[in-house]
Amino acid sequence: ETGVTQSPTHLIKTRGQQVTLRCSSQSGHNTVSWYQQALGQGPQFIFQYYREEENGRGNFPPRFSGLQFPNYSSELNVNALELDDSALYLCATMDHPQGTQYFGPGTRLLVL
């Protein structure tokens, strides 16, 4: 098991609501990436944070936003939830932006 934790493990929201997902970094890791994994698909890159700054973004709209804190933990915020946002959200941490990524257990989000 990695030292990466995510909360909550499961979440149910309704369309239009907002959600915040959390990720605690493995010790010594200053970089975090977030991924969305739809059912039956590989994960898709949302964005990466390095030392509290956004360091790259995938093809996701601005209603997906993030934060990284001084202790390198991170949040993913999604506004105006849509049905298609239902997915497993994974965070991965690493000791530098091109390092090997170690994943947390994920948060399963269901939007009704």
Next chain:
Amino acid sequence: AQTVTQSQPEMSVQEAETVTLSCTYDTSESNYYLFWYKQPPSRQMILVIRQEAYKQQNATENRFSVNFQKAAKSFSLKISDSQLGDTAMYFCAFMDLYGGSQGNLIFGKGTKLSVKP
């Protein structure tokens, strides 16, 4: 844009036998990493093995080894002495080190491996 293709949606193997999972990728970059990750039903993505593109020697980790063919852009995973605990989705992933998408992983769609007793 880089792409990763896993052409085997599902595979099965008998316990103790050997199985090979295929992966091809497309990139114009020369410096990159390749990975195999395993995702059991518990859903946590677990690193299996990493290969640096500049290394000619194929990476190995215990029962897991890769066949990295850089010119052919092929990166297959061989699992020897398969165990029931190897049952999982296996994802091949690419990381560009210096291009515009540096630092993020590009995944294939995965291969579902079932190990049968």
